[in-house]
Amino acid sequence: MPSREEIFEKVKSALVDALGVDEDEVTPTATMVGDLGAESIDFLDIVFRLEKAFNIKISRGELFPEDVLSSSEFVQDGKVTPAGIAALKARMPFAELSLSKFESNPSVQNFANTLTVEDMVKYVEGKLAA
Numbered sequence: 184m185p186s187r188e189e190i191f192e193k194v195k196s197a198l199v200d201a202l203g204v205d206e207d208e209v210t211p212t213a214t215m216v217g218d219l220g221a222e223s224i225d226f227l228d229i230v231f232r233l234e235k236a237f238n239i240k241i242s243r244g245e246l247f248p249e250d251v252l253s254s255s256e257f258v259q260d261g262k263v264t265p266a267g268i269a270a271l272k273a274r275m276p277f278a279e280l281s282l283s284k285f286e287s288n289p290s291v292q293n294f295a296n297t298l299t300v301e302d303m304v305k306y307v308e309g310k311l312a313a
Contacts, residue, residue: 197232
């Protein structure tokens with residue numbers, strides 16, 4: 184299993200290649216959308232690059248559970264409900280800290296600024312450990 188630093192460097196490389204950002208912009212606390220400018224189409228490229236870099240398989244919706252954010256069961260009046268927050272936390276344990284911050288203002292629009300580079304590193308660590 185690679186070290187946390189090795190995982191971070193590979194995640195960073197994947198993000199630099201996929202998003203066309205400078206290496207120094209990819210910090211653990213950088214948000215995928217707000218800081219790095221990722222758009223929905225970019226997430227497909229990011230998933231592909233992570234799969235290739237780490238020789239892992241990432242199922243659709245596993246890393247970015249957009250189905251929760253588009254469900255009337257979990258979203259009301261543009262805000263993610265407590266049940267929706269619980270669903271996100273269950274599906275995204277690697278992003279627990281980011282989701283706790285999101286929970287204070289759970290507007291669907293804010294979700295885009297929730298995921299950080301550190302969350303990506305934790306996700307990959309979990310996949311490699313499984």
